[in-house]
Amino acid sequence: DAGITQSPRYKITETGRQVTLMCHQTWSHSYMFWYRQDLGHGLRLIYYSAAADITDKGEVPDGYVVSRSKTENFPLTLESATRSQTSVYFCAIRPKGHTYEQYFGPGTRLTVT
Amino acid sequence: GENVEQHPSTLSVQEGDSAVIKCTYSDSASNYFPWYKQELGKGPQLIIDIRSNVGEKKDQRIAVTLNKTAKHFSLHITETQPEDSAVYFCAANTNSGYALNFGKGTSLLVTP
Numbered sequence: 001d002a003g004i005t006q007s008p009r010y011k012i013t014e015t016g017r018q019v020t021l022m023c024h025q026t027w028s029h030s031y032m033f034w035y036r037q038d039l040g041h042g043l044r045l046i047y048y049s050a051a052a053d054i055t056d057k058g059e060v061p062d063g064y065v066v067s068r069s070k071t072e073n074f075p076l077t078l079e080s081a082t083r084s085q086t087s088v089y090f091c092a093i094r095p096k097g098h099t100y101e102q103y104f105g106p107g108t109r110l111t112v113t
Numbered sequence: 114g115e116n117v118e119q120h121p122s123t124l125s126v127q128e129g130d131s132a133v134i135k136c137t138y139s140d141s142a143s144n145y146f147p148w149y150k151q152e153l154g155k156g157p158q159l160i161i162d163i164r165s166n167v168g169e170k171k172d173q174r175i176a177v178t179l180n181k182t183a184k185h186f187s188l189h190i191t192e193t194q195p196e197d198s199a200v201y202f203c204a205a206n207t208n209s210g211y212a213l214n215f216g217k218g219t220s221l222l223v224t225p
Contacts, residue, residue: 031211042119042202042217043157050211058212090156100145100206102213104156 003027004105006091012111013081021108023074023091031094032074033102034058034066036087043090049074081112117205119216126193127224134219136203137185143205146179146186147213151200161188193223 003026013019023032034046035058045058047066055066063085065077078085091105119136126132138146144165149157163170163177163186170177174193179186190197200220204213 033212040217043204043213043215045212048211056211100213101147101159101162103159104149106156 004091004093004103006089006105006108008108009106010109012113014113015082016080019078019081019110021076021078021089021110023076023105025072025074025093027093027095028071029093029095030071031102032068033092033094034064034074034076035090035092035104036060036085037090037107038087046076046089078110081110083112086110086112117203117214117216119203119219121219122217123220123222125222125224128193128195130193132190132193132197132221132223134188134201134203134221135185136187136205136216137183138205138214139184140205140208140214141184142208145206146177147204148175148177148188149202149204149215151202151218153199157202190221193221195223195225197221198223 005024007022030051033048035043037043044060046060046064047058049055049068052068052071068074089108092102094102116139147162148160150160151157161172161175161177163179165181174191176189200218202218203216
């Protein structure tokens, strides 16, 4: 158990609305990641964070904002949701003492209508 | 990001047979290659990984081989069982070291 929770697990929102997906970890690991999963594209990195107050862009950051004021939380915000952001979103952590391994949360299925 | 190509996209085998999934990568600096199994409605689960200083790694019925010269690595599942049915993803670390680039996945179906 990687100790990762994501909330909500399912969300339906309208185009143009702001929505925040939360990722919470229980073990104070430094590295946290946000991926989106779409058919035909696999998993693509949106943003990652090396520590509290340190974040960086991944492959597909446009339309997303992240913050990390506390080590255990890594929220992902869609400031003005678009239909193209309909996806399954996964948070991942890299445990302390590990160089590359990543462990994933259960995911949030987001539908933008 | 750097590409990770994965084949086949779908694979159907009979219970007890072996299954092989292949991936190629383009970044010569990549040195970590994990494999994930994803069951329906769940997050990807790390099942095995290999680093560039090792050519093969085995864990019970699953094994991974790596050919750094050719830039390809493969997942081998022997004596497949219906519970092996899932989507499998390969990945390689990026030149930044922090992130992983994923293949597009292989949907494996093991029929009794």
